Amino acid sequence: LGSAGRGGWEMAAWARAVRGLLLDISGVLYDSGGDGGVPIAGSVEAVRRIKASGLKLRFCTNETQATREKFVKKLQGMGFDISVDEVTAPAPAACRILKERSLRPHLLVHNDLVPEFAEIDKANPNCVVIGDAAENFTYANLNEAFRVLIGMEKPVLISLGRGRYYKETDGLKLDVGAYMKALEYACDVQAEVVGKPAKMFFESALAEMGVPPEQAIMIGDDIVNDVGGAQRCGMRALQVRTGKYRPCDENHPHVKPDAYVNNLAEAVDIILQQL
Amino acid sequence: LGSAGRGGWEMAAWARAVRGLLLDISGVLYDSGGDGGVPIAGSVEAVRRIKASGLKLRFCTNETQATREKFVKKLQGMGFDISVDEVTAPAPAACRILKERSLRPHLLVHNDLVPEFAEIDKANPNCVVIGDAAENFTYANLNEAFRVLIGMEKPVLISLGRGRYYKETDGLKLDVGAYMKALEYACDVQAEVVGKPAKMFFESALAEMGVPPEQAIMIGDDIVNDVGGAQRCGMRALQVRTGKYRPCDENHPHVKPDAYVNNLAEAVDIILQQL
Numbered sequence: 418l419g420s421a422g423r424g425g426w427e428m429a430a431w432a433r434a435v436r437g438l439l440l441d442i443s444g445v446l447y448d449s450g451g452d453g454g455v456p457i458a459g460s461v462e463a464v465r466r467i468k469a470s471g472l473k474l475r476f477c478t479n480e481t482q483a484t485r486e487k488f489v490k491k492l493q494g495m496g497f498d499i500s501v502d503e504v505t506a507p508a509p510a511a512c513r514i515l516k517e518r519s520l521r522p523h524l525l526v527h528n529d530l531v532p533e534f535a536e537i538d539k540a541n542p543n544c545v546v547i548g549d550a551a552e553n554f555t556y557a558n559l560n561e562a563f564r565v566l567i568g569m570e571k572p573v574l575i576s577l578g579r580g581r582y583y584k585e586t587d588g589l590k591l592d593v594g595a596y597m598k599a600l601e602y603a604c605d606v607q608a609e610v611v612g613k614p615a616k617m618f619f620e621s622a623l624a625e626m627g628v629p630p631e632q633a634i635m636i637g638d639d640i641v642n643d644v645g646g647a648q649r650c651g652m653r654a655l656q657v658r659t660g661k662y663r664p665c666d667e668n669h670p671h672v673k674p675d676a677y678v679n680n681l682a683e684a685v686d687i688i689l690q691q692l
Numbered sequence: 693l694g695s696a697g698r699g700g701w702e703m704a705a706w707a708r709a710v711r712g713l714l715l716d717i718s719g720v721l722y723d724s725g726g727d728g729g730v731p732i733a734g735s736v737e738a739v740r741r742i743k744a745s746g747l748k749l750r751f752c753t754n755e756t757q758a759t760r761e762k763f764v765k766k767l768q769g770m771g772f773d774i775s776v777d778e779v780t781a782p783a784p785a786a787c788r789i790l791k792e793r794s795l796r797p798h799l800l801v802h803n804d805l806v807p808e809f810a811e812i813d814k815a816n817p818n819c820v821v822i823g824d825a826a827e828n829f830t831y832a833n834l835n836e837a838f839r840v841l842i843g844m845e846k847p848v849l850i851s852l853g854r855g856r857y858y859k860e861t862d863g864l865k866l867d868v869g870a871y872m873k874a875l876e877y878a879c880d881v882q883a884e885v886v887g888k889p890a891k892m893f894f895e896s897a898l899a900e901m902g903v904p905p906e907q908a909i910m911i912g913d914d915i916v917n918d919v920g921g922a923q924r925c926g927m928r929a930l931q932v933r934t935g936k937y938r939p940c941d942e943n944h945p946h947v948k949p950d951a952y953v954n955n956l957a958e959a960v961d962i963i964l965q966q967l
């Protein structure tokens with residue numbers, strides 16, 4: 418498997434060994450937006466074909482604007498064959514960490530994500546958890562999260578992802594990573610990232626799928642968080658030319674996908690041909 | 693001059709050679725706040741005593757929430773003997789750079805700073821200028837500045853200061869540096885900083901005062917931007933224990949003031965005694 422040529426790739430041993438796929442959601446399955454978003458052409462059918470092929474499949478997302486229940490329902494409404502227990506997402510992973518370490522979070526997250534933290538003690542916070550809070554990234558809320566952090570003897574900042582930006586139907590938006598950097602700088606701390614590209618996050622998705630990294634392919638639109646992160650785990654990774662993809666990604670100084678594909682449908686065409 | 697003891701310092705040759713003082717404004721002269729702010733005890737009188745002593749004096753501020761005219765008027769209203777042409781501030785310095793390099797800014801600044809850019813062409817922007825926009829740091833405005841930057845072939849980000857936070861009467865607030873970091877990260881660019889701690893900024897303040905760095909003392913509340921920046925220019929620098937000062941500043945890993953003082957009044961007492 419080399420770079421995608423006109424209508425096909427060269428064959429590669431690793432592509433024939435594939436047993437499982439990890440799919441990013443936003444920018445791969447659909448383009449999100451204030452209106453709820455629209456499926457990317459061919460992606461609904463592509464997910465069905467993966468499931469029919471016998472390949473293992475898991476959705477691996479940094480989505481933190483809604484509970485898994487809520488965004489899975491939205492995807493089902495678009496026609497996607499997807500269920501909550503097929504999704505690896507940062508908030509449940511963060512809840513495990515909070516419980517393990519007796520951390521009580523001050524939350525700077527999207528209103529719709531708050532129910533994921535329903536069972537977590539949030540009184541007298543000893544850490545800040547930041548997600549893609551979107552409209553909740555107000556001047557007042559950022560100052561409040563900052564004051565909670567700077568008031569701690571040893572500030573603990575947990576970030577649900579470290580994305581730079583993403584694309585909605587009405588344009589590019591700053592992602593959680595930008596606000597994480599603002600708080601990191603203001604408090605002179607380093608955030609602990611839960612979600613892609615953290616190695617532990619990919620590893621838990623692989624474990625849930627029961628496939629070793631060398632037999633799995635990640636398909637995503639984010640050159641750093643999807644492609645770079647998966648490759649550092651020993652997986653192969655394809656970048657789709659949908660979602661936040663930009664042509665200059667193909668000259669990224671550090672990360673080179675194992676192949677480019679125009680979209681998920683093309684990736685699935687080619688992968689299924691190699692089986 | 694060593695560390696401030698009970699009521700006095702050890703004598704030091706450099707303190708006796710002093711010919712000019714650079715004073716930070718917010719946190720040294722007064723504590724700012726939504727109500728306009730309150731003078732720090734003894735500071736009004738301290739400024740008068742400096743002027744009476746024959747020492748040269750210049751105010752060196754990263755204030756970008758208002759035009760110089762406006763905040764100087766506010767300080768005069770508190771009783772301070774200060775005039776616009778005694779103030780070195782980032783916005784006029786940025787305007788010089790914009791003109792020299794034919795840059796047309798998209799402004800992400802406080803409404804009250806906009807008049808400083810009145811004579812600058814802002815059509816079809818080819819750079820972003822960010823200041824302490826305060827309430828203008830909305831989610832929408834940050835996304836807009838980001839989109840302007842990411843749309844450029846080679847993004848140019850000019851930041852009026854790089855402060856982490858400052859103190860107002862109602863609490864600590866994130867400063868421009870935090871938002872600068874957010875945009876730097878999202879666009880993978882490095883901002884050009886105009887204002888403290890940039891060396892050129894201190895040098896222009898010294899030139900305006902007509903005093904070489906080794907005969908000047910900076911007095912500020914910011915360990916990095918006031919103290920560290922001035923020291924890198926060859927000046928001595930005192931940190932006041934007012935404004936944003938925090939006890940842990942005294943363990944800063946990289947920056948050590950030439951002395952601590954409880955406030956501006958104490959600094960002036962001691963400096964005038966050494967003359």
